[in-house]
Amino acid sequence: MNEAFKALADPTRREILQLLREKSMNAGDIADHFKISKPSISHHLNLLKQAGLVMDERQGQHILYTLHTTVVEDVMGWMFNILNKKDKEESS
Amino acid sequence: MNEAFKALADPTRREILQLLREKSMNAGDIADHFKISKPSISHHLNLLKQAGLVMDERQGQHILYTLHTTVVEDVMGWMFNILNKKDKEESS
DNA sequence: TATACATTTAGATAAATATCTAAATAAGGA
DNA sequence: TCCTTATTTAGATATTTATCTAAATGTATA
Known part of the structure; x- marks a missing residue:
């Protein structure tokens, strides 16, 4: 999951994920949304x-890129755990 | 929120957050959990x-460090949005 | 006030990262 | 097969980052 956290640390990469949230796209179309080189x-x-x-x-x-959400869920789980002080403290 | 994503990209910092999830701690006690210098x-x-x-x-x-969850929630919100393709598509 | 302890700041360095241009690879169509 | 288009790989460079040691700052206490 460390690689995922590192990947999420860059604004361009987060923007790519947001693009792919709408629909899968090929590399060229993704690149067209940014000012940086292909x-x-x-x-x-x-x-x-x-x-x-x-x-x-x-x-x-073309090469089609698609969002894959499993790892996003893992990261969310980590964050969720941080929000809940001591996940062992109670069960009800 | 970019600073938060960047902060979360480092394993040592994530571990610090997990320590602070249990209880607030001062800088020295936090440092004692790691092999790197104060x-x-x-x-x-x-x-x-x-x-x-x-x-x-x-x-x-001493200086006491405490977890502050507001930004964690913001980041979680961003992630949650990524999980839900097109947040505008339906309302019910 | 002198000393000890806790923590940060300063400054240096090595490693990681984002970016570029140029070249290579892969596929499609004349 | 040759040419065009799509994308990646290679190699270089500048910036950022994680880490260290040494020094400075802040607080408590004898």
């Missing part, structure tokens, strides 16, 4: 992929 | 403070 976006996409936050699938000439 | 811990505590994730309060010779 190779940089490709690098960010790779980090998101390593972190398990997105999945990629080649579709002909 | 100045390094002080630096991490400062970043957590800048991010709004902890608060500090001098108590005599």
